[in-house]
Amino acid sequence: MSYSKPKFKEKYGNFINGKFVEPVSGKYFDNHSPVDNSLIAKYPRSEEEDVNNAVDAANKAKDSWGKTPVAQRATLLNKVADIIEKNAEEFALIETCDNGKPIRETLNADIPLAVDHWRYFASVIRAEEGSVSELDSNTVSINIKEPIGVVAQIIPWNFPLLMLSWKLPPALAAGNCVVLKPAEQTPSSATLLMEKIADVFPPGVINIIHGFGPEAGKPLASHSKVNKVAFTGETTTGQLIMQYASKNLNPVTMELGGKSPNIFFSSVMATDDAFLDKAVEGAVLFAFNQGEVCTCPSRLLVQENIYDAFMSKVIARTKAAIQGDPYKIETMVGAQASKDQYEKILSYIDIGKKEGAKVLAGGGAAKVDVAFENGFYIQPTIFEGNNKMRVFQEEIFGPVVCATKFKDEKEAIEIANDTLYGLGAGVWSRDAHQLYQVPRAIKAGRVWVNCYHAYPAHAPFGGYKKSGFGRETHLMMLNHYRQNKNMLISYDKNKLGFF
């Protein structure tokens, strides 16, 4: 089964105060598809004035939206989920065209997961309760959650609709109004969503601004009428956003990079069964989404007594991955999201070779069909080396994994934690003790145990160390978007006696 490039209008607007509007300056930028580098459409090159308009619209809407009954907010979130689900194929195609990822991923992962996140927050907001404590027989403390106000959200290009769906539903469920800036590389699915849900929410509740980081992102992140900033991206921009937030004394949440270890203990090869097959796939998941995932299992740690046998299976499975036309349902590895991303990955493959890492699979650009030769394709690449090499330490954000061996549990944990980051990790074993002790010893916010790359809405996700702070998905996310109102009530008729 095969699809083809979807149709687009010539240009699109920002979505502010319930309508699509042109950018104030009248300037647009061209957005290209990484599949074949063809033009998709023009999107607004927004500037400070556009951001001000969006923030003003959100501020105007926040009081009444914040007082909307939770049942109504939940109903609207569910409505969005239904709309995305009904148009799943259209969203999947747009996402593949804009990002380069294969259609089998957008149809089976991005879009269904996005739908589920909207439904999850529609559910939990209704099941939640505040708290009441009797501090003494005359004193009662009541905690009520109140929305924080206007939230700025800046999202990345690797899972455009899914990252939007991680960020918008909890903020809206908690009663906030939002100004969201999609990445300029992938503005399309956010725009399509707003076309389809334009009338679902009152004007000003959701506002979408397109444009470049220095021109639109910075005025949004530093805006004095924004009450909270949520960011997914890299460390330098994260630091800048925290600086701006410090001027406004705003809370922030940061989801930054990773260099996740995926650890395979010898027991995985104790029998040749379905679990071994699953484990081999788990190692090859470094190529999922072309490696453009902050939790990409980009360091492969294999116990030395199974290293050769296990690696030969991983290499064979990697080489069998079908790469090319992202619109074909059989394709497993598509295009990198942009030219600069493509160049950056090739540059890392180059330094890996110069540092003496051995290429076990791939190792360069991929040859694809002539129709896609202007697109950005890189072979899934396996390096073998040691953890001090730069390819083991830096987030490449491409389909590149670096393999090394370890002697025992102690060494596995040492290598796993020898990194600046702490976002994700994988632990694979048939030993029940290892399955508990090793994940507890790894300094990362999410440890997948005998699985990898699962992102259910019901499990919290976020980083340790330089991977950021705050959690996404899960109901604990709601508190990142709320203030706690404590009402401290005295039922005592008598005065204190001080005055």
Added chain:
Amino acid sequence: METKVARVAITEKASEVVEQLKSKYGSLIFHQSGGCCDGSSPMIFQDGEMYLDNSDVLLGELCGVKYYMNRDQFEYWKHTHLTIDTTEGRGSSFSLEIPLGIRFIIHSRLLTEEENKILNQ
């Protein structure tokens, strides 16, 4: 174009972009970002935009623009030499070259034994 031992260098093409940005924005700095989507790239900002302290290492100066990197990251990078170049593309960061439709990018090589002796010992 290097006359002495240095950790960083810049291509002709990239230095033209730096000059163009300097004439528009005045004094600038480079900061080498860490991981994730738009990361692992040199980012250029107006001097004073980013709070720098002794957790940032000064790697060198290119076209009068100081090049910094976080110290933790530097520990893993210090055995390599970086050349700043440009490529067509975009990023979501706040780096000032992005509206031009290009990104700064680094090419790396290992420091030679002699360079390593001078710079790291």
